[in-house]
Amino acid sequence: MFKLKVDKSKHKMITERLNLTETENYTYVLTTDKDQVESDKVNIVFNEAEITRVSSLLDWIVKGEAIYIVGSNQYGDKRTQSRNIYYFITAGDDVYGVMGTIRMRVTYKLYELEELLQDKDFIRVSKHAIVNIAKIDYIKPALNSKLNLIMANGDTVEVNRGYLKSFKEALDY
Amino acid sequence: MSTLFNQPGLLFLSLVFLGISIYFIKRFIDELQWNKRLNNKKKAMRIRLPRGQQRNRLSLLLTGAISPIVLVIVAVVASVNLSGNTFEVVAFNSGDDILDLYQTFEENYRSSNNWFMMDGAGEPAMDFAEENLDVTSGDQGSDDYSGTNNQVVGVDEMDNVVTDGKYLYIAGNGEVKIALAYTQQNTYQVLSLEKELDYNVSDEVCPQSFNTKGLYVDDDYLVVIGSYYQNYCYEDKEEDDVVIDWWWGYREQDVTVFVYDKQDDFSLETTYEVAGNFLGTRKIEDDLYIVTSTHLPLYQEDVNIDDYLPHYIVNSMSVKAKYKDIVYVDGVAPNSFTTFYALDLDGKQVDMEVVLGDSGYNLYVSPNNMYLAGTLWPQRTLTDDLFQPEGDERQTAIFKIGIDGPNIEFDQYGKVPGTTLNQFSMDEYNGTLRIATTSGRWGEDINNRVFMLAPDLTIISKIEGLGKPGEVIRSARFVGDYAYLVTFEITDPFYVLDLADPTDPTVLGELEITGFSSYLQPLGNDYMLGIGFGDSEGGTQGIKISVYDIRDKTNPIVFDEIIYDYSDFGWSYTSATYNHKDLLVSLDKGIIALPFSSYDYSNDTYQYNSGILVFGFDETDGLDVKGYVQHDANTEEEVYVYKSKFIHDSASDTTFFYTISNRYIKVSTINNPTNILQSLMLN
Structure with a gap:
């Protein structure tokens, strides 16, 4: 989503510092030279010394406005940014959001969460679960054309066959 | 792959x-x-x-x-x-290399089955007593006489009785007796003892004995092969008297070869001594081949390989093998040296080829190659244990040594599954080695196979599953494009195999009869003689002499057979069932003769009968018993008749028949073998 136009010798260093994924289908042009701006793109001309601030800016651009989810458990109500939730899962009629070792019941239906979080890189993986891609640690293909997602907290969430295609598309951004 | x-x-x-x-x-x-x-x-x-x-x-x-x-x-x-048949030859520079190899081998293989053999050391006494008896006629012998019953035409085998048409040479008990048997002038009447060569050394406190293994004779030389062995002795001191007692020992020493010049009144021309325990020998024209093995006690501490290094001595000149010349095939248990010697009797030169590895025991020699086959006991590696837990089938290892007159050279090493029965299990024909093996021990596990091996000893093809379940190969004979094979457990399937196409051997014919043959010998192209076991009841309690008609290879039939039931004799046997050289066969003379002994206990007395059974054979009447030549009938003393030879007198067109026992040489004619014309007492 970004194109970096800087001195070649510094290209690698800056890419790493900015934690940047460059692509041919880019919307943003990042450059240290104002002559390099491209007319039909969003151009960010920056000074190398401000690289940390640029990185924060990029974070803001990519991650967008935070969405807050409200849920409750035995300790009471909790409000948290959606990015802190590892996955949502249904148990009976209830929907739970799992954060590390904490699990809280949310009042949304799963399809409502899917719609709400579609720009936040949450993806539906089965009838019962929506996962936060950012919290997937590892993908283990299973024997039966399913996938097991090992989440950052160690939990395993299964990707059902019917959702495999959309899951793949979500990863292929 | x-x-x-x-x-x-x-x-x-x-x-x-x-x-x-x-x-x-x-x-x-x-x-x-x-x-x-x-x-x-x-x-x-x-x-x-x-x-x-x-x-x-x-x-x-x-x-x-x-x-x-x-x-x-x-x-x-x-x-x-x-x-596999691909093998790697390893080079040595010293005895330590061999010890290192042994260590590595022991580490690689979980178990090694060592065959512990006695080995000899020290110098044998070279002196022997020679006793000249009266020299009689200098007349010529006959050109028509029975040679040794060899497996391969042109490759002579050693025997304990040989003749050259004039003399009979008889080896045994550490001596060789030379008897004048025939001259053109006086025919059989000259029968007399000409010379005795005694090799035993008895003038020492602890005597050395000589084991005469056999003889060769040709126009020029008489060759005596044997080994000295040291008896075990001990001193028994009783007060002032010292009693030396000794008994026969088996510490056999190296092989000694005495070569006598026939033209010079059997004067000793050359003495060869070759290291190792005797395994086998052949002679082709003036070249004598001897194979020995020397066991290496590598399990002992401080073993010095130099002491066991093969060597030879020609008229007291000693030559030791060089480490760099020793052939070792990687993967073979380095337990012994197998040494192939070629003695050029004319040139008095010796060529030596030393192979480090388990020694074999079945020697087959064609005019071009020596093949020594032995059992390769499973040497199991960790990989074998992982992948072939049941695959510990015994194999036959074959060393192939090329022959070029007096020069020999290690050529190939090969392996086939199963074990060989004897020298007749192998045959070389048009460069292809055919080899018959049996693997497994019990019932369904047994597999009888004939392999066709290329000159590099890789397997070209095979026939397997010969015989009924449980049957093992009892005899084999390869004749040109065909192989004849007998397997046995209850009945005797006699197989005819077509081996004309080495890539596609096939079973042509099969005959099933009772009893079995343990030795097969072709009678011309049309008949096969079988010597073996069988009785009138369909069992094996007797001696059976069979002639198979093999004119129709797809349908072999029994042409004739004669059975001697044990029950008629008490007990009987013939050495021809296991020693083909005791069998006399001449189609030309129409004679088949073999030793036959019986031992009967009846009327509270033992009766021992030993003699030569003589059969006539022709293609019309088959076998015809001509008689049983005995040297002493119904004695309690064992006069063992073990060999028969013939010498033809062309002047009278009479073929004289000589039978040899431990006490006599008796002469008759093949037409009337039981009518003894003359007898010579040997001792």
Whole structure:
């Protein structure tokens, strides 16, 4: 989503510092030279010394406005940014959001969460679960054309066959 | 790769491992792709990637994927090294190299089956008593006489009684007796003892004895082969008297060869001594070949290989083998030196080829090659235990030594499954070695096979599953394009195999009869003589002499047979069932003769009868008993008649028939063998 136009010798260093994924289908042009701006793109001309601030800016651009989810458990109500939730899962009629070792019941239906979080890189993986891609640690293909997602907290969430295609598309951004 | 197909167990396991490997590889690639997508996605999401964990997981998968392939490769390579016909010859520079090799071998193989053989050391006494008796006629002998019953035309085999048409040479008890048997002038009447060569050394406190193994005779030379052995002695001191007692020992020493010049009144021309225990010998024209083995006690501490290094002595000149000339085939148990010697009787030169490895015992010699076959006991590696838990089939190891007159050279090493029966299990024809083996011991496990081996001893083809379940090969004979094979457990299937196409051997015909033949000898192209066991009841309690009609190879039939039931004699046997050289066969003279002894206990007395059974043979009447030549009938003393020879007198067109026992030489004619014309007492 970004194109970096800087001195070649510094290209690698800056890419790493900015934690940047460059692509041919880019919307943003990042450059240290104002002559390099491209007319039909969003151009960010920056000074190398401000690289940390640029990185924060990029974070803001990519991650967008935070969405807050409200849920409750035995300790009471909790409000948290959606990015802190590892996955949502249904148990009976209830929907739970799992954060590390904490699990809280949310009042949304799963399809409502899917719609709400579609720009936040949450993806539906089965009838019962929506996962936060950012919290997937590892993908283990299973024997039966399913996938097991090992989440950052160690939990395993299964990707059902019917959702495999959309899951793949979500990863292929 | 052919190794894999020859070992179904290994092939199956390889396929299983390959399957596992493919599964893991697929899984590895799948996981790699998914997680690469995930990582790219996370990167696009500007999330720092967790490090280490993924890499570990993928490394594990990759190991899982590659390990089975590596294991299969290791197994195949190890298996090829152990059982394939490709072999590696290892060079040595010193005895320490051999000790190092032994250590490595012991470490590599879980168990090694050593054959412990006695080995000799020290110098044998070279002196022997020579006693000249009266020299009688200098007249010529006959050109028409019976030679040794050799397996291969042109390759002479050693025997304990030989003749050259004039003299009979008889070896035994550490001496050789030379009897004048025939001259053109006085025919059989000259029968007399001409000379005795006594090799025993009896003037020492602890005597050395000579084991005369056999003789060769040709126009120029009489060759005596034997080994001195040291008796075990001990001193028994009683007060002032010292009593030396001794008994026969088996500490046999190196092989000694005495070569006598026939033209010079049997004067000793050359004495050869070749190191090792006697395994076998052949003679082709003036070249004498001897094979010996020297066991290496590598399990002993401080063993000095130099002491066991093969050597030869020609008229007191000694030559030792050089380490660099020793051939070792990698993977063979380095337990002994097998030494092939070629003695040029004319040139008085010796060529020596030393092979380090388990020695063989069945020697087959064609005009061009020596083949020594021995049992290769399973040497199991860790890989074998993993992949072939049941695959400990015994194999036959074959050393092939090329012959070029007095020069010999190690040529090939090969292996086939199963074990050989005797020298007749092998035959070389048009460069192809045919070899019959039996593997397994019990019931369904037994597999009788005939392998066709290329000059490099790789297997070209095979016939297997010969015989009924449980039957083993009892005799084999290869004649030109055909092989004749007898297997036995209850009945005697006599097989005719067509080996004309080495790539496609086939079973042509089969005959099933009772009893079995333990020795087969062709009678011309149309008949096969079988000497073996069989009785009138369909069992094996008797001696059976059979003649098979093999004119129709697809349908062999019994042409004639004669059975001697044990029950008629008490007990009887013929050495021709196991020693083909005791059998006299001449189609030309129409005679088949073999030793036959019986031992009967009746009326409270033992009766021992020993003699030569004589048969006439022709293609119309088959076998016809001509008589039983005995030297002493119904004695309690054992006069063992063990050999028969004939010498033809062309002047009277009479063929004289000589029978030899431990006490007499008796002469008759083959037309009337029981009518003894003259007798000579030997001792």
